Amino acid sequence: MTMSDLEPTHVELRYKIQPRKSDAEQALANSVFDPFTMRENEHPTTDNETLTHLLKASLGTGILGMPYAFMYSGLVMGIFATILTAFICTHCSYVLVKCGHKLYYKTRRTKMTFAEIAEAAFQKGPKSLRGFAPVAKFSILFGLFLTYFGTCSVYTVIVAKNFEQVLVHWTGRDIEPRVIICILLVPLILIAWVPNLKYLAPVSMVANVFMGLGLGITFYYLVQDLPPIEERSLVTLSTLPAFFSITIFAMEAIGVVMPLENNMKTPKNFLGICGVLSQGMSGVTLIYMLLGFLGYLRYGSATGESITLNLPIEEWPAQAVKVLIALAVYCTFGLQFFVCLEIVWDGIKERCTKRPIFVNYVLRTVLVTAAVVLAVSVPTIAPFMGLIGAFCFSILGLIFPVIIELVVHWDSGFGPGNWILWKNIVIMLCGVAALIFGSLSAIQDIMKVYSGSTEAQ
Secondary structure, three states: OOOHHHHHHHHHHOOOOOOOOOHHHHHHHOOOOOOOOOOOOOOOOOOOHHHHHHHHHOOOOHHHHHHHHHHHHHHHHHHHHHHHHHHHHHHHHHOOOHHHHHHHHHHHHOOOOOHHHHHHHHHHOOOHHHHHHHHHHHHHHHHHHHHHHHHHHHHHHHHHHHHHHHHHHHHOOOOHHHHHHHOOOHHHHOOOOOOOHHHHHHHHHHHHHHHHHHHHHHHHOOOOOOOOHHOOOOOOOHHHHHHHHHHHHHHHHHOHHHHHOEEEOHHHHHHHHHHEEEEHHHHHHHHHHHHHHHHHHHHHHHHOOHHHHHOOOOOOOHHHHHHHHHHHHHHHHHHHHHHHHHHHHHHHEEEEEEEHHHHHHHHHHHHHHHHHHHHHHOOOHHOOOOOOHHHHHHHHHHHHHHHHHHHOOOOOOOHHHHHHHHHHHHHHHHHHHHHHHHHHHHHHHHHHHHHHHHHOO
16 A cells, blocks of 8 residues: 555545534533533532522512502502512523523533623623623622622611510610611621531521511411402502512512522522422412512501501510511521622632631621621611612613523524514513612602601701
Protein backbone atom coordinates (compact mmCIF):
# COMPACT_ATOMS: atom_id res chain seq x y z
CA MET A 1 0.00 0.00 0.00
CA THR A 2 1.43 3.37 -1.03
CA MET A 3 1.02 6.82 0.42
CA SER A 4 -1.14 7.81 -2.53
CA ASP A 5 -3.71 5.21 -1.47
CA LEU A 6 -4.13 6.98 1.86
CA GLU A 7 -4.49 10.52 0.57
CA PRO A 8 -8.20 10.46 -0.50
CA THR A 9 -9.23 8.97 2.80
CA HIS A 10 -7.10 11.48 4.68
CA VAL A 11 -8.63 14.37 2.79
CA GLU A 12 -12.16 13.02 3.32
CA LEU A 13 -11.67 12.73 7.05
CA ARG A 14 -10.00 16.09 7.27
CA TYR A 15 -12.79 18.08 5.65
CA LYS A 16 -15.80 16.18 6.96
CA ILE A 17 -16.68 18.85 9.53
CA GLN A 18 -20.08 19.02 11.23
CA PRO A 19 -21.84 22.41 11.21
CA ARG A 20 -21.58 24.31 14.48
CA LYS A 21 -24.39 23.63 16.92
CA SER A 22 -25.97 26.18 19.19
CA ASP A 23 -24.93 26.31 22.84
CA ALA A 24 -28.10 24.52 23.92
CA GLU A 25 -27.68 21.76 21.31
CA GLN A 26 -24.06 21.22 22.33
CA ALA A 27 -24.98 21.01 25.99
CA LEU A 28 -27.87 18.63 25.38
CA ALA A 29 -25.77 16.49 23.05
CA ASN A 30 -23.12 16.14 25.73
CA SER A 31 -24.69 13.50 27.93
CA VAL A 32 -21.81 13.77 30.38
CA PHE A 33 -23.02 17.12 31.76
CA ASP A 34 -26.19 16.95 33.84
CA PRO A 35 -26.56 19.99 36.11
CA PHE A 36 -29.04 18.20 38.37
CA THR A 37 -26.99 15.08 39.12
CA MET A 38 -23.71 17.01 39.25
CA ARG A 39 -25.03 19.59 41.71
CA GLU A 40 -23.19 19.52 45.02
CA ASN A 41 -25.05 20.56 48.17
CA GLU A 42 -23.62 19.79 51.57
CA HIS A 43 -27.09 19.83 53.15
CA PRO A 44 -29.70 19.38 50.37
CA THR A 45 -33.38 19.79 51.18
CA THR A 46 -36.03 17.23 50.35
CA ASP A 47 -39.21 18.01 48.42
CA ASN A 48 -41.25 18.17 51.62
CA GLU A 49 -38.76 20.50 53.30
CA THR A 50 -38.78 22.77 50.24
CA LEU A 51 -42.59 22.74 50.24
CA THR A 52 -42.55 23.75 53.92
CA HIS A 53 -40.27 26.70 53.15
CA LEU A 54 -42.41 27.75 50.19
CA LEU A 55 -45.60 27.69 52.25
CA LYS A 56 -43.95 29.76 54.97
CA ALA A 57 -42.62 32.29 52.46
CA SER A 58 -46.07 32.74 50.86
CA LEU A 59 -48.15 32.53 54.04
CA GLY A 60 -46.78 35.66 55.60
CA THR A 61 -48.54 38.44 57.46
CA GLY A 62 -49.99 39.61 54.15
CA ILE A 63 -52.65 36.92 54.37
CA LEU A 64 -54.24 38.80 57.29
CA GLY A 65 -55.08 41.62 54.84
CA MET A 66 -57.07 39.41 52.45
CA PRO A 67 -60.49 40.23 53.98
CA TYR A 68 -59.63 43.90 53.50
CA ALA A 69 -58.70 43.14 49.87
CA PHE A 70 -62.04 41.35 49.34
CA MET A 71 -63.79 44.51 50.54
CA TYR A 72 -62.32 46.21 47.45
CA SER A 73 -63.37 43.45 45.03
CA GLY A 74 -66.57 41.92 46.35
CA LEU A 75 -67.13 38.32 47.36
CA VAL A 76 -67.49 36.71 43.92
CA MET A 77 -64.98 38.89 42.09
CA GLY A 78 -62.51 38.34 44.94
CA ILE A 79 -62.49 34.58 44.37
CA PHE A 80 -61.73 34.84 40.65
CA ALA A 81 -59.30 37.73 41.11
CA THR A 82 -57.36 35.76 43.77
CA ILE A 83 -57.07 32.78 41.42
CA LEU A 84 -55.88 35.07 38.60
CA THR A 85 -53.32 36.79 40.84
CA ALA A 86 -52.02 33.46 42.16
CA PHE A 87 -51.75 32.10 38.61
CA ILE A 88 -49.72 35.11 37.44
CA CYS A 89 -47.37 35.03 40.46
CA THR A 90 -46.90 31.26 40.17
CA HIS A 91 -46.34 31.47 36.43
CA CYS A 92 -43.65 34.14 36.84
CA SER A 93 -41.86 31.96 39.41
CA TYR A 94 -42.21 28.97 37.05
CA VAL A 95 -40.78 31.00 34.15
CA LEU A 96 -37.79 32.08 36.23
CA VAL A 97 -36.91 28.52 37.30
CA LYS A 98 -37.54 27.12 33.79
CA CYS A 99 -35.21 29.70 32.24
CA GLY A 100 -32.67 28.87 34.94
CA HIS A 101 -32.79 25.18 33.97
CA LYS A 102 -32.16 26.05 30.31
CA LEU A 103 -29.29 28.33 31.19
CA TYR A 104 -27.68 25.62 33.35
CA TYR A 105 -26.93 23.73 30.15
CA LYS A 106 -25.81 26.80 28.22
CA THR A 107 -23.45 27.99 30.94
CA ARG A 108 -22.52 24.51 32.23
CA ARG A 109 -23.38 25.52 35.79
CA THR A 110 -25.35 23.48 38.30
CA LYS A 111 -27.10 26.30 40.15
CA MET A 112 -27.71 30.02 39.77
CA THR A 113 -29.36 32.81 41.71
CA PHE A 114 -32.09 35.08 40.35
CA ALA A 115 -29.52 37.77 39.50
CA GLU A 116 -27.15 35.26 37.86
CA ILE A 117 -29.98 33.94 35.69
CA ALA A 118 -30.71 37.47 34.47
CA GLU A 119 -27.01 38.08 33.80
CA ALA A 120 -26.58 34.79 31.92
CA ALA A 121 -29.76 35.34 29.89
CA PHE A 122 -28.47 38.67 28.56
CA GLN A 123 -24.94 37.31 28.05
CA LYS A 124 -26.28 34.41 25.95
CA GLY A 125 -28.95 36.54 24.29
CA PRO A 126 -28.83 38.88 21.28
CA LYS A 127 -25.57 40.79 20.83
CA SER A 128 -27.37 44.12 21.10
CA LEU A 129 -28.55 43.25 24.63
CA ARG A 130 -25.39 41.70 26.08
CA GLY A 131 -24.16 45.01 27.43
CA PHE A 132 -27.18 45.09 29.78
CA ALA A 133 -26.11 41.91 31.63
CA PRO A 134 -24.26 43.69 34.49
CA VAL A 135 -27.09 46.22 34.84
CA ALA A 136 -29.70 43.45 35.09
CA LYS A 137 -27.69 41.57 37.71
CA PHE A 138 -27.06 44.65 39.87
CA SER A 139 -30.69 45.81 39.62
CA ILE A 140 -32.01 42.47 40.85
CA LEU A 141 -29.44 42.17 43.64
CA PHE A 142 -30.13 45.70 44.84
CA GLY A 143 -33.91 45.29 44.65
CA LEU A 144 -33.89 41.92 46.45
CA PHE A 145 -31.60 43.10 49.22
CA LEU A 146 -33.52 46.33 49.74
CA THR A 147 -36.85 44.50 49.85
CA TYR A 148 -35.90 41.58 52.08
CA PHE A 149 -33.67 43.57 54.44
CA GLY A 150 -36.54 45.99 54.92
CA THR A 151 -38.89 43.03 55.39
CA CYS A 152 -36.68 41.77 58.21
CA SER A 153 -36.98 45.16 59.93
CA VAL A 154 -40.76 45.19 59.42
CA TYR A 155 -41.04 41.66 60.83
CA THR A 156 -39.20 42.86 63.94
CA VAL A 157 -41.73 45.66 64.37
CA ILE A 158 -44.68 43.29 63.78
CA VAL A 159 -43.47 40.83 66.42
CA ALA A 160 -42.87 43.65 68.93
CA LYS A 161 -46.28 45.28 68.38
CA ASN A 162 -48.19 42.01 68.70
CA PHE A 163 -46.50 41.28 72.02
CA GLU A 164 -47.01 44.90 73.07
CA GLN A 165 -50.79 44.72 72.58
CA VAL A 166 -51.07 41.62 74.74
CA LEU A 167 -48.75 42.98 77.45
CA VAL A 168 -50.59 46.31 77.60
CA HIS A 169 -53.91 44.48 77.98
CA TRP A 170 -52.63 42.37 80.89
CA THR A 171 -50.48 44.95 82.68
CA GLY A 172 -52.52 48.06 81.96
CA ARG A 173 -49.32 50.01 81.37
CA ASP A 174 -48.00 51.62 78.21
CA ILE A 175 -44.91 49.81 76.97
CA GLU A 176 -42.48 51.44 74.58
CA PRO A 177 -42.29 49.28 71.39
CA ARG A 178 -38.60 50.17 71.00
CA VAL A 179 -37.82 48.37 74.26
CA ILE A 180 -39.44 45.17 73.00
CA ILE A 181 -37.60 45.50 69.68
CA CYS A 182 -34.27 45.77 71.54
CA ILE A 183 -35.12 42.68 73.61
CA LEU A 184 -35.74 40.77 70.36
CA LEU A 185 -32.16 41.34 69.17
CA VAL A 186 -30.66 38.23 70.79
CA PRO A 187 -33.47 35.83 69.74
CA LEU A 188 -33.27 37.16 66.17
CA ILE A 189 -29.49 36.69 66.08
CA LEU A 190 -29.93 33.10 67.27
CA ILE A 191 -32.43 32.26 64.52
CA ALA A 192 -30.18 33.97 61.95
CA TRP A 193 -27.35 31.67 63.04
CA VAL A 194 -29.20 28.59 61.74
CA PRO A 195 -26.54 27.54 59.20
CA ASN A 196 -28.59 26.62 56.12
CA LEU A 197 -32.05 25.93 54.69
CA LYS A 198 -31.79 22.24 55.61
CA TYR A 199 -31.66 23.07 59.32
CA LEU A 200 -34.09 25.94 58.89
CA ALA A 201 -36.83 23.58 57.63
CA PRO A 202 -37.97 22.56 61.16
CA VAL A 203 -38.17 26.24 62.09
CA SER A 204 -40.37 26.89 59.06
CA MET A 205 -42.50 23.91 60.08
CA VAL A 206 -42.95 25.39 63.56
CA ALA A 207 -43.83 28.73 61.95
CA ASN A 208 -46.44 26.99 59.79
CA VAL A 209 -47.91 25.35 62.91
CA PHE A 210 -48.10 28.68 64.75
CA MET A 211 -49.63 30.42 61.74
CA GLY A 212 -52.04 27.51 61.23
CA LEU A 213 -53.20 27.68 64.86
CA GLY A 214 -53.55 31.46 64.65
CA LEU A 215 -55.56 31.21 61.44
CA GLY A 216 -57.63 28.37 62.90
CA ILE A 217 -58.70 30.54 65.86
CA THR A 218 -59.33 33.43 63.46
CA PHE A 219 -61.59 31.21 61.33
CA TYR A 220 -63.46 30.28 64.52
CA TYR A 221 -64.33 33.95 65.03
CA LEU A 222 -65.16 34.45 61.35
CA VAL A 223 -67.79 31.70 61.13
CA GLN A 224 -69.73 33.06 64.12
CA ASP A 225 -73.01 34.83 63.27
CA LEU A 226 -72.37 35.10 59.53
CA PRO A 227 -74.80 37.46 57.79
CA PRO A 228 -76.54 36.57 54.49
CA ILE A 229 -74.31 36.88 51.42
CA GLU A 230 -76.81 39.32 49.91
CA GLU A 231 -75.77 41.95 52.48
CA ARG A 232 -72.27 42.13 51.01
CA SER A 233 -71.06 43.41 47.66
CA LEU A 234 -70.49 40.57 45.19
CA VAL A 235 -68.67 42.44 42.41
CA THR A 236 -66.86 45.78 42.73
CA LEU A 237 -64.90 47.00 39.73
CA SER A 238 -63.99 50.59 40.65
CA THR A 239 -61.57 49.62 43.45
CA LEU A 240 -60.31 46.37 41.87
CA PRO A 241 -56.75 47.75 41.32
CA ALA A 242 -56.42 48.16 45.09
CA PHE A 243 -57.33 44.48 45.48
CA PHE A 244 -54.57 43.40 43.11
CA SER A 245 -51.97 45.63 44.79
CA ILE A 246 -52.72 44.07 48.20
CA THR A 247 -52.92 40.47 46.96
CA ILE A 248 -49.81 40.52 44.75
CA PHE A 249 -47.60 41.81 47.53
CA ALA A 250 -49.14 39.35 49.99
CA MET A 251 -48.52 36.33 47.74
CA GLU A 252 -45.29 37.28 46.01
CA ALA A 253 -42.23 35.28 47.12
CA ILE A 254 -39.97 35.58 44.07
CA GLY A 255 -36.89 36.22 46.22
CA VAL A 256 -36.91 32.77 47.83
CA VAL A 257 -37.72 30.73 44.70
CA MET A 258 -34.17 30.25 43.40
CA PRO A 259 -32.56 29.75 46.86
CA LEU A 260 -35.10 26.97 47.46
CA GLU A 261 -34.48 25.38 44.04
CA ASN A 262 -30.70 25.67 44.41
CA ASN A 263 -30.78 23.77 47.71
CA MET A 264 -33.05 20.92 46.58
CA LYS A 265 -31.90 17.32 46.41
CA THR A 266 -34.17 16.79 43.37
CA PRO A 267 -34.50 20.21 41.67
CA LYS A 268 -36.48 18.80 38.73
CA ASN A 269 -39.36 18.16 41.13
CA PHE A 270 -39.74 21.88 41.78
CA LEU A 271 -41.61 22.32 38.48
CA GLY A 272 -44.41 20.37 36.83
CA ILE A 273 -48.16 20.14 37.31
CA CYS A 274 -47.69 18.24 40.58
CA GLY A 275 -44.36 19.85 41.44
CA VAL A 276 -43.42 21.57 44.67
CA LEU A 277 -44.24 25.03 43.29
CA SER A 278 -47.71 24.03 42.07
CA GLN A 279 -48.55 22.18 45.28
CA GLY A 280 -47.46 25.05 47.50
CA MET A 281 -49.20 27.80 45.57
CA SER A 282 -52.42 25.78 45.21
CA GLY A 283 -52.68 25.41 48.99
CA VAL A 284 -51.77 29.06 49.55
CA THR A 285 -54.41 30.23 47.05
CA LEU A 286 -57.12 28.17 48.73
CA ILE A 287 -56.32 29.57 52.19
CA TYR A 288 -56.13 33.14 50.86
CA MET A 289 -59.54 32.82 49.20
CA LEU A 290 -61.19 31.24 52.24
CA LEU A 291 -59.90 33.81 54.72
CA GLY A 292 -60.68 36.74 52.43
CA PHE A 293 -64.21 35.51 51.70
CA LEU A 294 -65.18 34.73 55.29
CA GLY A 295 -63.48 37.82 56.73
CA TYR A 296 -65.31 40.25 54.48
CA LEU A 297 -68.58 38.33 54.81
CA ARG A 298 -68.33 38.49 58.60
CA TYR A 299 -67.34 42.14 59.11
CA GLY A 300 -68.34 43.89 55.86
CA SER A 301 -67.34 47.55 55.61
CA ALA A 302 -65.92 47.38 59.15
CA THR A 303 -63.17 44.99 58.02
CA GLY A 304 -59.76 46.13 59.29
CA GLU A 305 -56.55 46.31 57.26
CA SER A 306 -55.46 43.28 59.30
CA ILE A 307 -58.23 40.89 60.28
CA THR A 308 -56.75 40.59 63.77
CA LEU A 309 -57.87 44.20 64.40
CA ASN A 310 -61.47 42.96 64.28
CA LEU A 311 -60.92 40.32 66.96
CA PRO A 312 -61.97 41.19 70.56
CA ILE A 313 -58.71 41.77 72.46
CA GLU A 314 -60.41 41.16 75.82
CA GLU A 315 -60.95 37.48 74.95
CA TRP A 316 -58.07 35.05 75.45
CA PRO A 317 -58.44 33.26 72.06
CA ALA A 318 -57.94 36.62 70.30
CA GLN A 319 -54.87 37.27 72.47
CA ALA A 320 -53.60 33.81 71.55
CA VAL A 321 -53.93 34.72 67.86
CA LYS A 322 -51.66 37.74 68.33
CA VAL A 323 -49.05 35.70 70.23
CA LEU A 324 -49.13 32.84 67.71
CA ILE A 325 -48.81 35.18 64.74
CA ALA A 326 -45.95 37.00 66.46
CA LEU A 327 -44.16 33.68 66.99
CA ALA A 328 -44.86 32.63 63.38
CA VAL A 329 -43.39 35.88 62.06
CA TYR A 330 -40.37 35.43 64.33
CA CYS A 331 -39.77 31.94 62.93
CA THR A 332 -40.18 33.29 59.39
CA PHE A 333 -37.48 35.88 60.00
CA GLY A 334 -34.76 33.29 59.30
CA LEU A 335 -36.10 32.45 55.82
CA GLN A 336 -36.43 36.12 54.79
CA PHE A 337 -32.99 36.84 56.26
CA PHE A 338 -31.44 34.02 54.22
CA VAL A 339 -32.10 35.97 51.00
CA CYS A 340 -30.19 39.01 52.32
CA LEU A 341 -27.36 36.84 53.64
CA GLU A 342 -26.94 35.00 50.35
CA ILE A 343 -26.69 38.25 48.38
CA VAL A 344 -24.04 39.81 50.63
CA TRP A 345 -22.09 36.60 51.23
CA ASP A 346 -21.81 35.83 47.50
CA GLY A 347 -20.27 39.26 47.06
CA ILE A 348 -17.57 38.89 49.72
CA LYS A 349 -16.88 35.16 50.18
CA GLU A 350 -14.01 35.09 47.66
CA ARG A 351 -12.13 37.58 49.85
CA CYS A 352 -12.71 35.61 53.05
CA THR A 353 -10.79 32.41 52.44
CA LYS A 354 -8.87 32.28 55.75
CA ARG A 355 -11.75 31.97 58.24
CA PRO A 356 -14.93 31.84 56.11
CA ILE A 357 -17.21 30.33 58.77
CA PHE A 358 -16.25 32.93 61.36
CA VAL A 359 -16.72 35.79 58.87
CA ASN A 360 -20.07 34.33 57.78
CA TYR A 361 -21.43 34.35 61.33
CA VAL A 362 -20.07 37.84 61.97
CA LEU A 363 -21.89 38.96 58.82
CA ARG A 364 -25.12 37.34 60.05
CA THR A 365 -24.82 39.15 63.38
CA VAL A 366 -24.08 42.51 61.77
CA LEU A 367 -27.00 42.26 59.33
CA VAL A 368 -29.49 41.31 62.06
CA THR A 369 -28.23 44.10 64.31
CA ALA A 370 -28.58 46.59 61.44
CA ALA A 371 -32.16 45.44 60.79
CA VAL A 372 -33.05 45.83 64.48
CA VAL A 373 -31.37 49.27 64.67
CA LEU A 374 -33.43 50.35 61.66
CA ALA A 375 -36.61 49.08 63.35
CA VAL A 376 -35.75 50.95 66.56
CA SER A 377 -34.95 54.14 64.65
CA VAL A 378 -38.10 54.03 62.51
CA PRO A 379 -40.85 51.94 64.15
CA THR A 380 -43.24 53.25 61.48
CA ILE A 381 -41.13 51.63 58.75
CA ALA A 382 -43.99 49.40 57.50
CA PRO A 383 -45.60 52.04 55.21
CA PHE A 384 -42.20 52.80 53.67
CA MET A 385 -41.67 49.10 53.05
CA GLY A 386 -45.07 49.04 51.38
CA LEU A 387 -43.71 51.58 48.90
CA ILE A 388 -40.46 49.65 48.41
CA GLY A 389 -42.42 46.40 48.10
CA ALA A 390 -44.78 47.92 45.55
CA PHE A 391 -41.82 49.08 43.50
CA CYS A 392 -39.54 46.06 43.87
CA PHE A 393 -42.05 43.19 43.83
CA SER A 394 -43.81 44.56 40.74
CA ILE A 395 -40.52 44.78 38.86
CA LEU A 396 -38.77 41.74 40.34
CA GLY A 397 -41.78 39.44 40.67
CA LEU A 398 -43.70 40.18 37.48
CA ILE A 399 -41.72 42.23 34.97
CA PHE A 400 -38.17 40.83 35.21
CA PRO A 401 -39.05 37.10 34.90
CA VAL A 402 -40.96 37.60 31.65
CA ILE A 403 -38.20 39.85 30.25
CA ILE A 404 -35.72 37.06 31.03
CA GLU A 405 -37.99 34.56 29.25
CA LEU A 406 -38.16 36.78 26.14
CA VAL A 407 -34.36 37.09 26.03
CA VAL A 408 -33.85 33.33 26.53
CA HIS A 409 -36.32 32.51 23.71
CA TRP A 410 -35.06 35.26 21.41
CA ASP A 411 -33.15 32.90 19.09
CA SER A 412 -35.45 29.88 19.32
CA GLY A 413 -38.67 31.84 18.75
CA PHE A 414 -41.76 32.65 20.79
CA GLY A 415 -43.93 29.71 19.79
CA PRO A 416 -46.92 29.46 17.43
CA GLY A 417 -48.41 32.91 16.82
CA ASN A 418 -45.74 34.41 19.09
CA TRP A 419 -47.92 33.43 22.05
CA ILE A 420 -45.03 33.76 24.52
CA LEU A 421 -44.51 37.37 23.41
CA TRP A 422 -48.18 38.32 23.74
CA LYS A 423 -48.54 36.50 27.04
CA ASN A 424 -45.56 38.33 28.49
CA ILE A 425 -46.82 41.70 27.27
CA VAL A 426 -50.05 41.11 29.23
CA ILE A 427 -48.09 40.16 32.36
CA MET A 428 -45.86 43.24 32.02
CA LEU A 429 -48.97 45.44 31.80
CA CYS A 430 -50.23 43.79 35.01
CA GLY A 431 -46.85 44.49 36.61
CA VAL A 432 -46.95 48.15 35.60
CA ALA A 433 -50.50 48.48 36.95
CA ALA A 434 -49.45 46.85 40.24
CA LEU A 435 -46.46 49.20 40.41
CA ILE A 436 -48.60 52.32 39.92
CA PHE A 437 -51.54 51.44 42.17
CA GLY A 438 -49.38 49.77 44.82
CA SER A 439 -47.12 52.82 45.02
CA LEU A 440 -50.09 55.19 45.28
CA SER A 441 -51.60 53.08 48.06
CA ALA A 442 -48.29 52.99 49.97
CA ILE A 443 -47.84 56.77 49.62
CA GLN A 444 -51.36 57.28 51.02
CA ASP A 445 -50.48 55.02 53.98
CA ILE A 446 -47.32 57.05 54.66
CA MET A 447 -49.32 60.27 54.58
CA LYS A 448 -51.88 58.80 57.01
CA VAL A 449 -49.17 57.74 59.48
CA TYR A 450 -47.38 61.06 59.54
CA SER A 451 -50.48 63.22 59.41
CA GLY A 452 -51.72 61.25 62.42
CA SER A 453 -48.42 61.79 64.20
CA THR A 454 -48.61 65.53 63.52
CA GLU A 455 -52.15 65.76 64.86
CA ALA A 456 -51.13 63.84 67.97
CA GLN A 457 -48.40 66.35 68.64
